[in-house]
Amino acid sequence: MQPGELIASDGGARAARGDDLSRAWAVLAQVMDPEVPVVSVVELGIVRELSWQTGHLQVVVTPTYSGCPATEVIEQDICQALEDAGFVTPRLKRQLHPAWTTDWISASGRERLQAYGIAAPQGSASKRSLLGDSPLISCPQCGSSHTELLSQFGSTACKALYRCCDCREPFDYFKCI
Numbered sequence: 001m002q003p004g005e006l007i008a009s010d011g012g013a014r015a016a017r018g019d020d021l022s023r024a025w026a027v028l029a030q031v032m033d034p035e036v037p038v039v040s041v042v043e044l045g046i047v048r049e050l051s052w053q054t055g056h057l058q059v060v061v062t063p064t065y066s067g068c069p070a071t072e073v074i075e076q077d078i079c080q081a082l083e084d085a086g087f088v089t090p091r092l093k094r095q096l097h098p099a100w101t102t103d104w105i106s107a108s109g110r111e112r113l114q115a116y117g118i119a120a121p122q123g124s125a126s127k128r129s130l131l132g133d134s135p136l137i138s139c140p141q142c143g144s145s146h147t148e149l150l151s152q153f154g155s156t157a158c159k160a161l162y163r164c165c166d167c168r169e170p171f172d173y174f175k176c177i
C-alpha cells in the first residue's frame with residue numbers, strides 16, 4: 001500500500017441472520033440503567049427500535065431527557081454489550097423526537113422500580129402540575145398514599161424526593177415526564 005491510497009473496509013458488515021434482532025433485544029434487556037441499576041434500557045423504553053441496515057445492527061435510542069448525564073454511558077454500555085454478543089460495529093442513532101416519556105416504561109420496569117424503593121410514575125405523563133394538581137404518590141415501602149413532597153429533585157433530576165407520613169421513610173419518585 002502506498003501513501004494516499006484509500007483503505008476500503010466494510011467494517012464487519014454482514015447479512016442479517018434470522019435471529020439477530022431477537023438476540024439483540026435479549027442482550028439489551030440485560031443492559032441496566034447506570035442510575036437505576038435494577039431496570040434495563042429496554043424496560044425504561046429508551047431503546048426504541050432495532051433494525052438491520054447496510055450490514056450492521058442499528059439501535060435507535062431516545063434518552064430520558066436531552067441533558068441526561070448518563071446518556072453517553074448508556075450508549076457505550078449498549079454498544080459494548082452488543083459487541084460482546086458478537087454484533088460487529090453496531091450503529092447507534094440518538095433520536096430526540098418524539099421525546100421520551102415515562103409512559104414508555106414497561107410494566108416490569110415499574111415493578112422493579114417499586115421493589116427497589118423508587119415510586120414508579122403514577123398515571124400518564126401530563127401537565128397536571130402546571131395547573132397545580134399534585135399526583136397522589138404511594139410509598140414504595142409500606143404502600144401508604146399519605147406522603148409529602150420534600151423536594152422537586154431527588155437523587156437525579158428525573159426524580160423527586162418524597163417522605164411517607166406513616167412509615168416516615170424518604171423515597172424517590174420517578175416523575176412523569
